[in-house]
Amino acid sequence: MRTLVDIPDEDLKLLKVVTKKLAISRAEFVRQAIAAHLAPHRRKMSHAAFGLWAQKAEDGMAYQDRLRSEW
Numbered sequence: 001m002r003t004l005v006d007i008p009d010e011d012l013k014l015l016k017v018v019t020k021k022l023a024i025s026r027a028e029f030v031r032q033a034i035a036a037h038l039a040p041h042r043r044k045m046s047h048a049a050f051g052l053w054a055q056k057a058e059d060g061m062a063y064q065d066r067l068r069s070e071w
Contacts (some may be wrong), residue, residue: 005030 007015019029053060 015026019026022029024032056063058060062071
């Protein structure tokens with residue numbers, strides 16, 4: 001996806017220095033920065049689903065088999 005973002009001149013100057021030092025493009029730097037910033041949120045979202053079935057009375061495999069038997 002492409003997007004348009006306004007970045008202050010001071011940050012652009014530093015971005016140029018850092019990307020040159022790392023030998024990567026600005027786009028790659030931004031992709032890495034976004035991924036690093038979102039990583040904790042991804043972990044929270046994936047952990048939110050764990051344990052949801054604990055409150056169910058039916059075994060997960062039995063539930064799956066029952067649903068598939070309708071096909």
